[in-house]
Amino acid sequence: MDLLRDAVAYVRDDPERFRRAVETHAQLTLYALGWALLIFVPLGVLVSRSARAGPAIVSAVAALRVVPSLAILFLMEPLLGLGFRPALIALTALAGPPILINVDAGLRGVPGAVLENARGLGMTPSQSFFRVQLPLALPAIVAGIRSATVEIVASASLASFVAVRTLGNFVVQGVTTGNEAVLLVGAASITLLALLAELLLGGAERLVTPPQA
Numbered sequence: 031m032d033l034l035r036d037a038v039a040y041v042r043d044d045p046e047r048f049r050r051a052v053e054t055h056a057q058l059t060l061y062a063l064g065w066a067l068l069i070f071v072p073l074g075v076l077v078s079r080s081a082r083a084g085p086a087i088v089s090a091v092a093a094l095r096v097v098p099s100l101a102i103l104f105l106m107e108p109l110l111g112l113g114f115r116p117a118l119i120a121l122t123a124l125a126g127p128p129i130l131i132n133v134d135a136g137l138r139g140v141p142g143a144v145l146e147n148a149r150g151l152g153m154t155p156s157q158s159f160f161r162v163q164l165p166l167a168l169p170a171i172v173a174g175i176r177s178a179t180v181e182i183v184a185s186a187s188l189a190s191f192v193a194v195r196t197l198g199n200f201v202v203q204g205v206t207t208g209n210e211a212v213l214l215v216g217a218a219s220i221t222l223l224a225l226l227a228e229l230l231l232g233g234a235e236r237l238v239t240p241p242q243a
Contacts, residue, residue: 132174
């Protein structure tokens with residue numbers, strides 16, 4: 031209880047510092063997710079339409095998931111220096127694989143007979159995609175977005191290593207100074223943000239998932 035009390039007191043001593051860290055962390059997360067959606071959802075659609083190159087591209091992208099988040103951030107530093115922009119690019123790249131993989135899997139998973147029926151009803155390819163294929167693939171796509179968002183929230187803490195004042199600053203400060211209360215402030219806040227993202231997108235995934243017969 032003393033540790034929790036010390037952590038609360040630390041936040042109360044300078045609430046503006048904590049508020050700015052939360053805002054920067056959330057802003058970095060939302061921007062990275064937004065750019066990842068703009069880039070990798072259309073790319074996933076294109077990949078799903080390629081019978082030959084698609085699986086190879088998905089395998090290559092999946093292999094990128096083994097690269098540690100911190101390594102991606104440090105790779106950006108020689109090219110773009112320190113600050114918000116390299117962190118944003120690194121986190122966008124980190125969010126790409128789960129989104130692209132799930133978009134591809136969701137669209138490929140729609141049975142061919144369903145699409146054939148849509149064509150038989152006179153739907154154009156565009157109508158078939160937006161009215162049939164995309165809605166059926168949506169649960170898998172949202173699951174990919176959910177996974178990407180949680181990864182971004184957690185990895186945004188590492189942006190403190192490239193001079194971005196996220197909640198990760200409290201974790202680094204707590205570790206380097208041995209102050210467990212400051213460490214708790216950062217770790218607990220990051221965990222709560224990740225849980226909030228998980229709950230919100232988990233709810234969205236359930237909403238777009240058709241009920242089982």
